[in-house]
Amino acid sequence: MLGKPVNRREALKRIGLMGAGAVLAGCGLPAYANRGSNGRVVVVGGGFGGATAAKYLKRFQPSLDVTLVEPSRRYYTCPFTNLYLAGLRDFESLGHDYRELEDTYGVRVVHDLAEDVDVDRRRLKLAEGAELSWDRLILSPGIDFRWGALEGYDEAAAEKAPHAWKAGPQTHLLRAQLEEMEDGGNFVLVAPENPFRCPPGPYERVSLVAHYLKHNKPRSKVLLLDAKDNFSKQGLFMEGWAEHYGDMIEWVGLSDDGRVIRVDADRLEVETEFGTIHRASVLNVVPPQKAGAIAQRAGVADESGWVPVEPNTFESSRVPGVYVIGDATEAAPMPKSGFVASNQGKITARAVVADLAGREVPEASWTNTCYSVIAPEWGITVANVFEVHNGDLREVPGSGGVSPSGAAASFRRNEALYAEAWYAGITQDVWGTRPGE
Amino acid sequence: MNEAKKETELKPVRAVGARQPRDPGRRRVLRALALGTAAVALSSARVPAYANARGGAWWQRMDAAREHLNGATPREGGIQLDLPGVTQDGSAVPLTVEVESPMDPDDYVEALYLYAAGNPTPEIADIYFTPLAGRARFSTRVRLNRTQAVHALARTSGGEWLAASREVRVTVSGCLSQDGTYDFDSLMRTRVRASERLGAGEIGDIRTLVDHPMETGLREDRDGRTIPERIIHSFQAEFNGEPVLDIRLYRAVSANPYLRFPIAPSESGDAVFRWEDDEGETATESARIEVG
Numbered sequence: 001m002l003g004k005p006v007n008r009r010e011a012l013k014r015i016g017l018m019g020a021g022a023v024l025a026g027c028g029l030p031a032y033a034n035r036g037s038n039g040r041v042v043v044v045g046g047g048f049g050g051a052t053a054a055k056y057l058k059r060f061q062p063s064l065d066v067t068l069v070e071p072s073r074r075y076y077t078c079p080f081t082n083l084y085l086a087g088l089r090d091f092e093s094l095g096h097d098y099r100e101l102e103d104t105y106g107v108r109v110v111h112d113l114a115e116d117v118d119v120d121r122r123r124l125k126l127a128e129g130a131e132l133s134w135d136r137l138i139l140s141p142g143i144d145f146r147w148g149a150l151e152g153y154d155e156a157a158a159e160k161a162p163h164a165w166k167a168g169p170q171t172h173l174l175r176a177q178l179e180e181m182e183d184g185g186n187f188v189l190v191a192p193e194n195p196f197r198c199p200p201g202p203y204e205r206v207s208l209v210a211h212y213l214k215h216n217k218p219r220s221k222v223l224l225l226d227a228k229d230n231f232s233k234q235g236l237f238m239e240g241w242a243e244h245y246g247d248m249i250e251w252v253g254l255s256d257d258g259r260v261i262r263v264d265a266d267r268l269e270v271e272t273e274f275g276t277i278h279r280a281s282v283l284n285v286v287p288p289q290k291a292g293a294i295a296q297r298a299g300v301a302d303e304s305g306w307v308p309v310e311p312n313t314f315e316s317s318r319v320p321g322v323y324v325i326g327d328a329t330e331a332a333p334m335p336k337s338g339f340v341a342s343n344q345g346k347i348t349a350r351a352v353v354a355d356l357a358g359r360e361v362p363e364a365s366w367t368n369t370c371y372s373v374i375a376p377e378w379g380i381t382v383a384n385v386f387e388v389h390n391g392d393l394r395e396v397p398g399s400g401g402v403s404p405s406g407a408a409a410s411f412r413r414n415e416a417l418y419a420e421a422w423y424a425g426i427t428q429d430v431w432g433t434r435p436g437e
Numbered sequence: 438m439n440e441a442k443k444e445t446e447l448k449p450v451r452a453v454g455a456r457q458p459r460d461p462g463r464r465r466v467l468r469a470l471a472l473g474t475a476a477v478a479l480s481s482a483r484v485p486a487y488a489n490a491r492g493g494a495w496w497q498r499m500d501a502a503r504e505h506l507n508g509a510t511p512r513e514g515g516i517q518l519d520l521p522g523v524t525q526d527g528s529a530v531p532l533t534v535e536v537e538s539p540m541d542p543d544d545y546v547e548a549l550y551l552y553a554a555g556n557p558t559p560e561i562a563d564i565y566f567t568p569l570a571g572r573a574r575f576s577t578r579v580r581l582n583r584t585q586a587v588h589a590l591a592r593t594s595g596g597e598w599l600a601a602s603r604e605v606r607v608t609v610s611g612c613l614s615q616d617g618t619y620d621f622d623s624l625m626r627t628r629v630r631a632s633e634r635l636g637a638g639e640i641g642d643i644r645t646l647v648d649h650p651m652e653t654g655l656r657e658d659r660d661g662r663t664i665p666e667r668i669i670h671s672f673q674a675e676f677n678g679e680p681v682l683d684i685r686l687y688r689a690v691s692a693n694p695y696l697r698f699p700i701a702p703s704e705s706g707d708a709v710f711r712w713e714d715d716e717g718e719t720a721t722e723s724a725r726i727e728v729g
Binding site: 273 | 521522523524525526528529584608628629630644646648692693695
C-alpha cells in the first residue's frame with residue numbers, strides 16, 4: 001500500500017496527507033477522528049510529571065479528550081518535605097489539588113488507582129472496576145520501593161525506620177520520631193546507590209535535620225551512610241555543613257565502608273559491608289527503588305526496574321503508544337527531579353499532540369533546576385540543559401553548572417529565597433496553587 | 438618500580454560488630470572527590486590502539502585477548518558476567534563474574550581476563566584462581582569511560598576457553614559535580630571481611646578494600662602536567678601458605694580497589710592478603726577462618 005515499510009509516525013503523517021479514514025482502520029490505528037475530538041489521552045499519576053502533561057495537552061490542543069488518573073484528591077510534593085521535617089514549613093503548604101486542571105483546562109480527573117494496562121485493547125483498568133480507553137497513554141507513576149532488596153528492609157521495617165521518600169504518613173512518622181528523639185541521640189540516614197529519586201535529597205535531608213537538632217537537641221549527631229563515593233553538589237553541601245553544623249554531620253562514603261548491607265529495624269541498627277554496626281536513635285533508610293507499579297504492569301520497565309524510553313518523545317521503547325515520564329524513566333543524565341518530570345511532561349505533551357495530529361514531532365530539549373536548602377538562609381543549586389545527540393540523551397556541553405563555591409552569605413541567602421520562589425512558581429504552573437492557598 | 442620499598446605495618450583485621458574510629462571528615466571529602474575525577478580524565482584520552490578496522494569477534498579485535506588465546510577460539514557461554522545495563526557513575530561500576538566450574542584439582546578455572554573494550558586501554562584485571570577458591574567467582578568496581586562492552590575470557594585447567602560480554606551504557610548524572618585531588622594520608626589502609634567460621638565443605642566469602650587513588654596516568658594536574666600512573670598492580674591471597682588467588686590489576690579498576698572472592702578451606706587456618714603498588718608500597722592483612 002505504501003510501497004515500503006514505514007514507522008507509525010511516518011504512516012500517520014502520510015495518512016494525514018491522504019485524509020483517508022479507511023486507511024486508519026486498515027493500519028490498526030485508533031479511529032479517534034470520528035469521536036468528535038482529536039483523540040483520547042489518559043495520563044496516570046498526578047505528580048509533577050503527570051499533572052503537567054495533562055495541563056499542557058489541553059493547552060496545546062484544547063479539543064483533546066484528556067483524563068488524569070490520580071488516587072489522591074490532594075497531592076503532597078516530595079520536594080520541600082525536608083523543610084517540613086526541620087519545622088520550617090507547614091505540611092499543608094506542600095499540598096495541591098486538581099481544581100484548576102478540571103475547571104480551567106477541562107481535564108477530566110478520576111480519583112482512582114490505575115491497576116492494570118491492556119496494551120492490545122488500549123484499556124486502563126482502575127481499582128474500582130472502571131476501564132478507560134485511550135489513543136495515547138502517558139504514565140507518570142513515580143517510584144516504588146524494592147522491598148527486601150536491602151536485607152531486613154521491608155514495609156514492616158519502614159514503620160520503625162521510615163524512608164519518608166514519598167510525602168505522606170512516612171513524612172509525619174519521621175518528624176514525630178525526630179521530635180521524640182533525646183538530646184544527644186544519633187540520627188542515621190542510609191543513602192542508596194544510583195539511580196534514585198532526588199539525587200541531592202539525602203544530603204538536603206541531613207542538612208535540615210541537623211538544623212532542627214542544632215536548635216532543639218544540640219548534643220545530637222547526624223550520620224550519613226552512603227553506598228556512593230560522590231554525590232550531587234557534594235562540594236557545596238560539605239561547605240554548607242562545615243559552615244552551619246561544624247562536625248555534627250558525618251558523611252561516610254562507599255570507600256570508607258559506608259555501604260549498608262543489612263537493616264535491623266527492631267534494634268535500629270544497620271550493618272555495613274565490612275561489618276561495622278551502627279546504632280541509631282532515629283533511623284531513616286532511603287531504600288533501593290524502581291518504577292511505579294503500573295509501569296511494571298504495562299510491560300514498559302526492563303530488568304533494571306526502570307523504563308527505557310525513546311529520547312525525543314519519551315514513548316516507551318517497548319510498547320508503542322505508551323509514553324512514560326518522570327522518576328520512573330531511565331533518562332540519565334537527567335536526574336529524577338520534580339523539575340525534570342514537569343519539563344518532560346511538557347515536552348511529551350507536545351510530542352503526543354504532534355503525533356495525534358500526524359505532524360512531525362519537534363526536536364526536544366529539556367531543562368533542570370535543583371535547589372537544595374542547607375539552612376534557612378543558605379541555598380544552593382544545580383542547573384542543566386539536555387538534548388538528544390546521536391540518538392542518546394546528553395547534557396548540552398557547557399550548559400549547566402552549580403552555585404559557586406566559597407560564595408558570600410548574601411549569595412546563599414538569595415539562593416534560599418530563589419528556592420522558595422522556585423517552589424511557588426512550579427506548583428502554580430503544575431497545579432495552579434496560588435501563594436497563600 | 439621504585440627501589441625504595443616500604444613495608445607498611447601489618448594491621449589487624451577490623452573487628453566485626455565494633456564501630457571503628459574514622460578519619461576526620463575533610464580527608465574523606467578530598468578522597469571521595471578524587472574518585473570521580475578519574476573517569477572524567479579517562480574520557481579525555483586518546484583513541485585506543487586496538488581500535489582498528491579488523492572485523493570478527495571481539496577477542497580477534499583486541500590484541501591483549503588475542504595474545505592469550507594464541508589461535509584458540511573460545512566458546513561463548515559458561516560465564517555469568519553481571520554489570521548494570523545503565524550506570525550514572527562510570528568511575529565505579531560494580532562488576533561480578535562467575536565461571537561455571539567444579540573447581541576440582543583436575544578441573545578448575547586457571548585464569549579469568551576482564552576487558553573494557555571502550556577504555557583507552559582495555560585491560561581491567563587478570564585473575565588467576567586455584568581450586569582453593571572453591572568457585573571461580575570475582576567482584577570488583579571498574580572505571581568505564583563511555584558506553585561500551587565489557588568482556589570476560591576464561592581458561593580452564595583442561596585448556597578450554599570461554600567468553601562472555603555485556604553492554605553497559607554510561608551516562609554522567611547532571612546532578613554530579615567532581616573536582617579535587619586524592620588525599621594520600623590513608624594510602625594503603627586496608628579493610629578485610631572474611632567468613633569467620635565455615636562448615637566442612639562450605640565456601641566462604643572474602644571482601645577486601647585498600648585505599649589507593651589508582652592514578653591512571655591519563656589526567657593532568659592544574660598546571661597541565663600529566664600525573665604519572667600509579668596503581669595497585671598486584672594482589673595475592675593465600676591460605677595456610679597455599680595460593681588461593683592472584684590478581685593483576687590495571688588502571689580500569691576503580692580508586693580504592695574493592696576485591697571480593699570465595700575461599701574453600703578444608704581446615705582451619707589463616708588467610709593472608711597482600712597488595713603492592715607501582716612505587717613498591719605494600720600492605721599485608723590476615724584473617725582467621727575456622728573450619729568444622
